[in-house]
Amino acid sequence: MIRKRLALLLAVQWIILLAVFALAKPGKAEADTETNGGNFMIQAGDGFTVALRHDGTVWTWGLNDKGQLGDGTNSSRNIPLQIGLSNVVSIASGCSHTLALTSDGNVWAWGANIDGQLGVGSTDSNMPVPVPGLTDVVAMDAGLAQTAMISREPGFGFPFFIGHDNRS
DSSP states (O other): OHHHHHHHHHHHHHHHHHHHHHHSOTTHHHHHHHHHTTOOEEEEOSSEEEEEOTTSOEEEEEOOTTSTTOSSSOOOEEEEEEOSOOSEEEEEEOSSEEEEEETTSOEEEEEOOTTSTTSSTTOOEEEEEEOTTOOSEEEEEEOSSEEEEEEOSTTOSSOEEEETTSOO
């Protein structure tokens, strides 16, 4: 029964992915290349999906028990919903947390925070919150329960880790 439900969820996510691609209008990427280089990104966490469209907006769907969709709720959903960020140039997902890098070099995080992977103490967040104390970020990624970032800020020209075993 569980395998059938997982197979159905995977099929629904692929259908939704195709729908998100359909939302991208032909020719629109050319007008939006200043935001994120005209790239479309997709990331998968544990039961949820995050997509970055050409226009710098972030769309999420799937499991949301830890707030990993960033929509202000903990309700799961199977239909993509745009969350309240703009000018996003990169996204990353861990097991139950999500990150967004904006064009101004700031990182926003949401979802599970049991190991401090959001960089904002130890409270989960179901809305994007800025990661404090680190600006001018040029790259980031998410692991199971940790986050890695590289900043141009003096003293941070090396990977800066927060989360499991690297608590902020």
